[in-house]
Amino acid sequence: MTKIKNSTVLITGGASGIGKLMGRKALEQAASHLIIWDINEKQMLETSAELGKFGSVHTYRVNIADLNDINSAFEQMQSDGLTVDILINNAGIVEGSYFWENTHEDIDKTIQINTTALMHIALKCLPHMMARNRGHIVNISSAASLVGNPKMAVYAASKWAVTGWSESLRLELEQVNSNVKVTTVTPSYIGTGMFEGVKTHWIQPIVTPEKAAILTIEGIRRNSVFVRMPKSVYLTPILKGILPTRWFDTLVGKYLGVYSSMNNFKGHSIKKEEKSTTE
Template sequence: MARTVRGAKVLITGAASGMGRSYAERAVAEGAAAVTLWDRDASALARTAEALGQAARGRTLVRSEVVDLGEMGAIAKHAQKVRNDLGAPDILINNAGIVRGNRYFWETDNGDDTRATMRVNALAPMYVAREFLPGMIADAYRAKRIVNIASAAGTLGNPRMAAYAASKAALIGWSDSLRVELAQAGHTNVKVTTVTPSYIATGMFAGATGPLLAPILEPDVVVDRVWRAMLRGEPLVELPRTVRLSRALRALLPTRVFDVVVGGGFGVYRSMQGFTGRAR
């Protein structure tokens, strides 16, 4: 793929605010042909679409659709609309995600917490990708990209975010498997990038504290790193680099030693105690 997304069709979920909006702004700034924004927050989505439309000055078609990714039927309906109007996207960024409270798992509600978290964070990216993959694969002479925004929480357990960690672990497993499947099947035009950042200063994790050696990440730094990795077709982005260190220590150390050294000493297991952030 080129060094920019100029001329590409881009679809971003969770695009009304936070990181999703930042990815959309980057796409417009680089001259994407069309940017489709999906989010369930109608008012925030309208504001973002208006601002992006003004920034595009007619060079980029900006489309917005109110989509509740917790409803699998809604995904199919809106994906069909995108295919009819634009065809399959060149770049799909599965960015939408939710996190609920900072309670222990047995204090949560299976419907409002566990089911909703698994649907939006784990199932929705699979359903969205499945809707567009046949078209992306068929356009074999054009580079395609799928970016799945997971989390460092999916690489190791963390108290007070059990369902969230489970959803991101599922996303990581599926995302990397999809990458290997595409390569094995010879569909080399479609590259998958899995992203596993620690906490990002978007408001989603307000009140959470960055563990030792893993400070709260600045959004613009994350966007730039993910964007460049996506264009190059890199398989994995770990931010900060100490996420890789924690994975290595988890594999090397006995579990109870890891709990003391990393979970306790690095402060990972205490990072959600003060969480007060929004639920999306």
């Protein structure tokens, strides 16, 4: 089991949404330091003031799409005497439109923030974790990494990459008998505003931010390989494995309405705001 008590926890996109809630829960479980990375400095400072009553909070304004920003933040953290024990790669963005409606810049930004940033940040944390033979990396992917969905092609691509990389990293660490753990989180839509306007079915309800935070923190504590929410997400790989593709499309797309869930999307589109949002 991973001990949150006396650990230093870094959460990207930690100023709002489930990032903020996970930060609070980590402090409530006696984490020694909470490190928040976010691009929204005002919101980050407000969150720091709010969570400061629960423990030690450190904030760094970081654009995770910029490797120079990532490197600078780690240098500053080292100067501040902070070494990451638990990394929660939480920050992410979405563009809810058909693939051909995206610009090249939309594609690059989504992949940079949702995919490559997670790898760069993990690569900065891993040497210290492996040297101490302890640590935990948590990658917030998505149920969209398990099934394609119209109007989120680039987002789905970024999350499929995260799930594949996260699983491979876990297996690599196990292969060399490292005690560094990896947890991949694949939630369906979370009610943070990021996916405002989506239409869900009873079998795949919107997950509350509080529930998402609780399940993720519990998954860290238990060293869970996967944390999937709601429970119906666990059925997706099974159904895809046993059903012909067209049958799966009919069941999931027509009868469960998954393929039309983004039709009325109004969330934090990257065309609407030039800042990273959080899951």
